Amino acid sequence: MGYIGDEIMGTSKGYLPPTGYLWSDVKRDVTKMVKDNFTDASVEKAVSSFAKVLDNSRSSGGNAGQAIESGKKVVGFIDAVRTYGFDGALEQAGLAHLRGQSTKNIKEGLLKYFSEGGNEFYNSISNQTMNELLREMLKGVKDSADYEEVIKSIDSGSFIMEFIIKFIQNCFFANFTEKLLTLFENLGKYDMAERSVNTYIRNSIEAKYSKQQIQFIDWNGIEGNRILNDMFKKCLNILSKWGEING
16 A cells, blocks of 8 residues: 555554545445446546545645645745745745754654644644655755755645645545445555556646646745635645546
8 A cells, every 4th residue: 555545544543534425425425436447537537526625624624624734844945945045945944953963863854844734624734744755855965065955956836736636535535434444345446546546646736737837936925825725626626527537
């Protein structure tokens, strides 16, 4: 079972999606997806129903919309590194104590700084997503110079888009890993579900929504919130349009 499955199963243990007509639709469509052996149409329908639930949570001020805002810290830090250098950005972020530390300590300190506080369900998924993405990006760095080079090379728009894609993928399996496992005869089926759903989410978003070039944004202000929420909404709208993706 892949990384997402292992981590999300821990996050979602004992969690059941809320009730209501939207969630009922998702549960039914997820079950049908398994029974149909993950045909393209069944995966599209299950993801579409789930995207509508996430969009409803976002627009009603739910935790999903709030959790995505954790991306502001990262893009704000990226901008600070470009302006002040890596050590200067650490000071700006109140992380001067990390200067001169080992690579491991710096990485763990940054991951902790970028994580959102609280134990809310979607905040936990957001933190896991951020950790997963940053560990991939910072893999192999050896010192402050490497950190500065890697972080300066990150495009803010591409980072946010990747974060949103992974967040939506992780949200799906955080809500439905336990239900899926009850429907499977073996764990190989879970791997199939993970590949099918994650591939569909990524391909659909990347095909319909180009990564934006984002510069000169105040990520601590209203503009940063607006851009993040707008990108999240557009991605969810793309996934919600069942039957139109490939039309």
